[in-house]
Amino acid sequence: MIKHESIETNAGLLIILTLIVISIGGLVEIVPLFFINETVEEVEGVRPYSALELRGRDIYQREGCYLCHSQMIRPFRDEWLRYGHYSLAAESKYDHPFQWGSKRTGPDLARVGGKYSNEWHVAHLVNPRDVVPQSIMPNYPWLLETELDFSDVQDRMRALKKTGVPYSETQRELQRNIDEFGAEVAARLDILHAEENLMQQALANNYDGQRARITEMDALVAYLQVLGTMVDFSKYDEGYFTEFR
Template structure:
């Protein structure tokens, strides 16, 4: 009876209710925030993660432009059913060079965090042109124009410089190039050197032949190149789940 009286008294006194509410919120906030000051980094230390090549970066731009993220997440949650369907749960390290990152929970279509190398280039091209031809009953719209639209590279350098401004380690100077050689290896460092971006883009598209037509570079080349790299950078066989726990 006494407890009920005190509870009623709190509820009928706005000032007391406000103070007690702020105290509870503050305690909850401290419980959530304080541990972050004790963790050196929430980005896992793994080998293989690198920025996108110029072609992959343009493919990602097209992916965002066409609104693919509204139906496909790139976040596998640490649940058994998701691991069985998609693979290892997503790491923060895998999205450290994504601006903006493509995590989320909206899935009209399947999660694409590990779609890279799961299907052939030909499959992706056919799927993007006519999704229902590859996945009967699919509600995904068609994107046939990607195969006939030449990739615009006129602003490629500016796009890479914009990513560089927010921390993606594309290089402009020789010193920055040498830094990338040490961090990613010479082959990747060459791909990340902005002065050679257009040549590197054309070379990757021609050698990869993502759209099935090596005579030109299309938006289909770029988008398929991007899809084929998703989830392929980290070799999870080198790590066990206990390794990642310390970064949470």
């Protein structure tokens, strides 16, 4: 039996044993990454964010919404009764960094898309107590007053592309996206037309209720409205996703 003291007083032995322990820990964390393509389920409909939604996501991060809101519905009955189908790994595969969160001062937002109207979100973000009297959520009135700066949206998309998000820049990449997501979605993932697409989506949907301007509110509401809406769960058998758990 090796006594702890004899390990601690023998630097060589301590180093060797430390390395062994670290390698086991490393293997446990690293090896599964080589099988990630087999463990993340195949799901139709999940796509990267459009330029406008992406700017909304940046604002969500800037404002620290994740400090009070998770985006991860766990596979427990109480969770799916309240929030809907539990979150799939595939649903956050284009999120860098992911927004799973670890604190729920407010409700989970993974499937908040479509739950409320745009007007509700605008009113709620300007002053939550106008629509939910007991709310303790802070006010974010400046979102409605601040013009959205999207001058660097192409760079933001390029940065995400480096992490594996399939935004396109070349004709070949565009074609790959058309094959995978269809022409309409592929056009929105095109970095070269990002600014045009962003303006077009904001003006067509008028998320913030102000026709003439594109504000940070437009972007944030566009983002909130797409959360959890990409996968059509009626297409899958009830037990399908449990295979991957």
